[in-house]
Amino acid sequence: MxxxxxxxxxxxxxxxxxxxxxxxxxxxxxxxxxxxxxxxxxxxxxxxxxxxxxxGEIHEIGDTVEVESFEWEIPYEVTVNSFEQVQEYDGEPLESYLMNAHETNFLGVVNMTVKNLADEPIVIGEYVAPDIVQGGTDGGEQFIFDVSEEDLSQELQPDEEATFDLVYTMSTDIDSGYYELKFQNMFPTEQSYRLPLE
The missing domain is CATH 1.20.5 (Single alpha-helices involved in coiled-coils or other helix-helix interfaces)
Known part of the structure:
Protein backbone atom coordinates (compact mmCIF):
# COMPACT_ATOMS: atom_id res chain seq x y z
CA MET A 1 0.00 0.00 0.00
CA GLY A 56 11.05 64.59 -48.26
CA GLU A 57 8.36 66.97 -47.11
CA ILE A 58 7.36 69.66 -49.59
CA HIS A 59 7.39 73.02 -47.83
CA GLU A 60 5.16 75.99 -48.56
CA ILE A 61 6.13 79.57 -49.36
CA GLY A 62 6.92 81.36 -46.10
CA ASP A 63 8.36 78.27 -44.37
CA THR A 64 11.86 78.40 -42.92
CA VAL A 65 13.87 75.22 -43.42
CA GLU A 66 17.31 74.05 -42.32
CA VAL A 67 19.37 72.52 -45.13
CA GLU A 68 22.77 70.84 -45.07
CA SER A 69 25.14 70.96 -47.99
CA PHE A 70 25.61 67.22 -48.55
CA GLU A 71 29.06 67.43 -50.09
CA TRP A 72 30.54 69.93 -47.63
CA GLU A 73 28.32 69.25 -44.56
CA ILE A 74 27.71 72.97 -44.16
CA PRO A 75 24.33 73.87 -42.61
CA TYR A 76 22.31 76.85 -43.71
CA GLU A 77 18.75 78.06 -43.29
CA VAL A 78 16.51 79.12 -46.14
CA THR A 79 13.15 80.88 -46.30
CA VAL A 80 11.25 81.28 -49.55
CA ASN A 81 9.47 84.60 -49.06
CA SER A 82 7.54 84.84 -52.33
CA PHE A 83 7.13 83.53 -55.87
CA GLU A 84 5.99 85.73 -58.75
CA GLN A 85 5.26 85.08 -62.42
CA VAL A 86 6.38 88.10 -64.49
CA GLN A 87 7.13 89.04 -68.08
CA GLU A 88 10.07 91.28 -67.21
CA TYR A 89 12.61 91.57 -64.44
CA ASP A 90 14.68 94.61 -63.46
CA GLY A 91 13.54 96.42 -66.61
CA GLU A 92 14.54 93.55 -68.92
CA PRO A 93 11.81 91.68 -70.88
CA LEU A 94 11.47 87.90 -70.94
CA GLU A 95 12.83 87.78 -74.52
CA SER A 96 16.22 89.11 -73.37
CA TYR A 97 16.57 86.03 -71.15
CA LEU A 98 14.85 83.44 -73.36
CA MET A 99 15.08 83.50 -77.16
CA ASN A 100 11.95 82.38 -79.05
CA ALA A 101 9.82 82.67 -75.91
CA HIS A 102 6.27 81.33 -76.26
CA GLU A 103 3.17 82.93 -74.78
CA THR A 104 3.17 80.22 -72.07
CA ASN A 105 6.68 81.24 -70.90
CA PHE A 106 7.34 83.61 -68.03
CA LEU A 107 10.05 84.58 -65.57
CA GLY A 108 9.63 82.94 -62.18
CA VAL A 109 11.03 85.22 -59.49
CA VAL A 110 11.77 83.54 -56.17
CA ASN A 111 12.57 85.91 -53.32
CA MET A 112 14.48 84.05 -50.62
CA THR A 113 16.50 84.57 -47.46
CA VAL A 114 19.59 82.50 -46.67
CA LYS A 115 21.16 82.38 -43.20
CA ASN A 116 24.57 80.92 -42.43
CA LEU A 117 24.30 78.35 -39.61
CA ALA A 118 27.93 77.24 -39.86
CA ASP A 119 30.74 78.28 -37.51
CA GLU A 120 32.71 79.75 -40.39
CA PRO A 121 32.01 82.25 -43.19
CA ILE A 122 30.47 80.88 -46.40
CA VAL A 123 30.07 82.22 -49.93
CA ILE A 124 26.39 81.68 -50.75
CA GLY A 125 26.84 80.41 -54.31
CA GLU A 126 29.32 77.72 -53.23
CA TYR A 127 26.74 75.92 -51.07
CA VAL A 128 23.28 77.16 -52.08
CA ALA A 129 22.31 75.94 -55.58
CA PRO A 130 18.54 75.51 -55.81
CA ASP A 131 17.02 73.79 -58.84
CA ILE A 132 13.58 74.21 -60.34
CA VAL A 133 11.74 71.07 -61.45
CA GLN A 134 8.21 70.40 -62.61
CA GLY A 135 6.18 69.11 -59.67
CA GLY A 136 6.77 65.44 -58.91
CA THR A 137 9.68 64.98 -61.33
CA ASP A 138 13.46 64.67 -61.11
CA GLY A 139 16.15 66.63 -62.91
CA GLY A 140 16.36 70.35 -62.46
CA GLU A 141 17.12 73.67 -64.05
CA GLN A 142 19.45 76.32 -62.69
CA PHE A 143 18.42 79.93 -62.22
CA ILE A 144 19.65 82.66 -64.57
CA PHE A 145 23.05 83.11 -63.00
CA ASP A 146 23.79 86.59 -64.38
CA VAL A 147 20.79 88.06 -62.56
CA SER A 148 21.88 86.79 -59.13
CA GLU A 149 25.67 86.65 -59.57
CA GLU A 150 26.36 89.56 -57.25
CA ASP A 151 24.09 88.22 -54.49
CA LEU A 152 25.47 84.70 -54.73
CA SER A 153 29.07 85.93 -54.58
CA GLN A 154 28.63 87.60 -51.21
CA GLU A 155 30.16 86.10 -48.08
CA LEU A 156 27.99 85.42 -45.05
CA GLN A 157 29.49 85.41 -41.58
CA PRO A 158 28.12 82.94 -38.98
CA ASP A 159 24.47 83.82 -38.13
CA GLU A 160 24.42 86.44 -40.90
CA GLU A 161 21.65 86.37 -43.50
CA ALA A 162 20.94 87.80 -46.95
CA THR A 163 17.73 88.28 -48.95
CA PHE A 164 17.72 88.29 -52.75
CA ASP A 165 15.92 87.09 -55.89
CA LEU A 166 16.52 84.02 -58.01
CA VAL A 167 15.07 84.22 -61.52
CA TYR A 168 14.12 81.20 -63.65
CA THR A 169 12.62 80.80 -67.11
CA MET A 170 9.41 78.78 -66.73
CA SER A 171 6.24 77.77 -68.54
CA THR A 172 2.59 77.49 -67.55
CA ASP A 173 2.30 74.55 -69.96
CA ILE A 174 3.13 71.77 -67.49
CA ASP A 175 0.95 68.85 -66.37
CA SER A 176 1.56 69.10 -62.62
CA GLY A 177 0.31 72.68 -62.24
CA TYR A 178 3.19 73.55 -59.94
CA TYR A 179 6.96 73.69 -59.76
CA GLU A 180 9.26 72.56 -56.98
CA LEU A 181 12.26 74.54 -55.80
CA LYS A 182 14.77 71.96 -54.56
CA PHE A 183 17.80 72.57 -52.38
CA GLN A 184 20.42 69.78 -52.47
CA ASN A 185 18.51 68.28 -55.37
CA MET A 186 18.72 64.44 -55.51
CA PHE A 187 20.90 64.24 -52.40
CA PRO A 188 19.82 62.69 -49.06
CA THR A 189 19.59 66.18 -47.49
CA GLU A 190 17.17 67.46 -50.17
CA GLN A 191 14.50 69.97 -49.16
CA SER A 192 11.72 71.17 -51.51
CA TYR A 193 9.33 74.11 -51.77
CA ARG A 194 6.06 74.01 -53.68
CA LEU A 195 5.66 76.90 -56.14
CA PRO A 196 2.05 76.90 -57.41
CA LEU A 197 1.22 78.44 -60.80
CA GLU A 198 -1.35 81.22 -60.99
Missing part, protein backbone atom coordinates in the same frame (compact mmCIF):
# COMPACT_ATOMS: atom_id res chain seq x y z
CA UNK A 2 2.81 2.39 0.95
CA UNK A 3 4.44 1.47 -2.33
CA UNK A 4 1.33 2.50 -4.31
CA UNK A 5 0.98 5.74 -2.31
CA UNK A 6 4.62 6.55 -3.06
CA UNK A 7 4.09 5.98 -6.78
CA UNK A 8 0.91 8.10 -6.77
CA UNK A 9 2.75 10.86 -4.88
CA UNK A 10 5.56 10.80 -7.48
CA UNK A 11 3.07 11.00 -10.35
CA UNK A 12 1.29 13.84 -8.55
CA UNK A 13 4.53 15.80 -8.20
CA UNK A 14 5.42 15.22 -11.83
CA UNK A 15 1.96 16.40 -12.86
CA UNK A 16 2.22 19.55 -10.70
CA UNK A 17 5.74 20.35 -11.99
CA UNK A 18 4.59 19.80 -15.57
CA UNK A 19 1.67 22.16 -15.06
CA UNK A 20 3.98 24.83 -13.59
CA UNK A 21 6.37 24.38 -16.48
CA UNK A 22 3.58 24.80 -19.06
CA UNK A 23 2.39 27.92 -17.24
CA UNK A 24 5.89 29.45 -17.31
CA UNK A 25 6.32 28.55 -20.97
CA UNK A 26 2.98 30.07 -21.92
CA UNK A 27 3.86 33.20 -19.93
CA UNK A 28 7.21 33.27 -21.73
CA UNK A 29 5.48 32.88 -25.07
CA UNK A 30 3.06 35.68 -24.22
CA UNK A 31 5.94 37.92 -23.18
CA UNK A 32 7.80 37.08 -26.39
CA UNK A 33 4.67 37.72 -28.45
CA UNK A 34 4.13 41.08 -26.71
CA UNK A 35 7.78 42.01 -27.25
CA UNK A 36 7.54 41.00 -30.92
CA UNK A 37 4.34 43.02 -31.34
CA UNK A 38 5.91 46.08 -29.69
CA UNK A 39 9.06 45.70 -31.79
CA UNK A 40 6.91 45.32 -34.91
CA UNK A 41 4.92 48.45 -34.02
CA UNK A 42 8.14 50.39 -33.34
CA UNK A 43 9.57 49.21 -36.66
CA UNK A 44 6.37 50.21 -38.48
CA UNK A 45 6.50 53.67 -36.89
CA UNK A 46 10.19 54.04 -37.71
CA UNK A 47 9.68 52.90 -41.31
CA UNK A 48 6.83 55.41 -41.67
CA UNK A 49 9.06 58.17 -40.31
CA UNK A 50 11.92 57.03 -42.55
CA UNK A 51 9.73 56.97 -45.64
CA UNK A 52 8.51 60.49 -44.84
CA UNK A 53 12.08 61.76 -44.49
CA UNK A 54 13.25 59.85 -47.58
CA UNK A 55 10.42 61.15 -49.71
Missing amino acids: KKYLGIISIFGLIFILGACSDSNESEGETTEENTEEETSEDTDEESTEDSESED
